[in-house]
Amino acid sequence: MDFNLTEHQRAFQQTARDFAQDRLAPNAGRWDEERHFPAAELREACALGFGGIYVDEAHGGTGLSRLDAALIFEELARADPSTTAFLTIHNMVAGMIARFGSDEQRQRFLPDILSGATFVSYCLTEPGSGSDAAALKTRATPDGNSHYRVNGSKAFISGAGASGLYVTMVRTGEDGPRGISCMVIESDTNGLSFGRPERKMGWNSQPTATVSFHDCRVPVANRLGPEGAGFKYAMAGLDGGRINIAACSLGGAQACLDAALAHVKQRRAFGKTLADFQALQFKLADMATELEAARLMVHRAAVALDRGEPDAGMRCAMAKRYATDACSHICDEALQLHGGYGYIHDYQVERFVRDLRVHRILEGTNEIMRVIIARKLLEAA
């Protein structure tokens, strides 16, 4: 067991840190306020190889591991968890196409995804099914031999309207998970439309909206794998997605801890700096300890996924559950340590509090993480 990063890992971690400081940090507050989607900066990130971090080099990707991706996403999220989170979804879907698509589909879709010329969204949730995703109702029925006709709608889709491709879970067969297939739907498909962008507590640098399909003709050639495999692919994508989101939480929490440390050293009360009060020192010690524990869990789960360990899914759920809860708490404590200033936009901590809050809800809520962990424990008992 080696906890040291390799020279290579330190090098791309530094690349991510530099990019985050130069291109994300100076703008993140404004993007949040103006609800601006930074397509140009995301493309710059893709040019650094961050558009398909764990897509094999043979398929045009960067060919790094899930652990490497976690290191990169943590660095980017120290500046901007919202924009980084969108990049993680883009990577998750790129990874699904690389892993489950045919050679023809990889050649058709991946080059533009990896370069950032096309962004990709992941469409599982529906207005009537979130946690119970296998109850989804969007239906694809055969339309001749070469097409499906897709009808239904997807809720809360990150990147809706900005993405060129929508990797969508649809029902092609029976009720339940085995009747679900996965298809790539292009944004210019007739009958595809977007709802009004949701007004959200955070994640404001990326749009979230409903995606509706009304008699959309989708080529059979756009289906990933066989009919009925879609739910398995969707869940496999999410295992990695959960590590990625957890890594975004690590970055946000690290930024808030750094800000809190700087603040307590310069802010004075009762004739001392805040850093002189042991009650506040203990708070900082707990924040740093929780962050270290969360990081270790995320890295351990990433390694489990890289190695294809049988309990990787459970480890991803544990890491996502713990890291997103702990890091959300760390950001909130940092806000408290800033006193009234923590509540003010200019100090940025409140943006991290808002951005990290949703990590406890999406890519499977933290209650659903407990369902996954408990199921695996009881199976093995």
Ligand SMILES: Cc1cc2nc3c(=O)[nH]c(=O)nc-3n(C[C@H](O)[C@H](O)[C@H](O)COP(=O)(O)OP(=O)(O)OC[C@H]3O[C@@H](n4cnc5c(N)ncnc54)[C@H](O)[C@@H]3O)c2cc1C
């Ligand atoms: C900003 C944002 C972006 C998103 N982006 C995407 C995206 O890109 N693609 C996508 O497909 N989805 C996306 N989602 C949707 C997200 O994944 C869902 O909101 C989430 O899975 C929860 O589903 P729900 O909102 O329907 O809540 P529900 O399933 O209705 O859950 C409500 C509450 O009940 C709890 N609960 C439900 N079932 C159980 C149970 N069995 N045991 C214990 N507790 C339970 C939940 O944990 C939750 O606390 C996004 C959501 C948001 C807010």
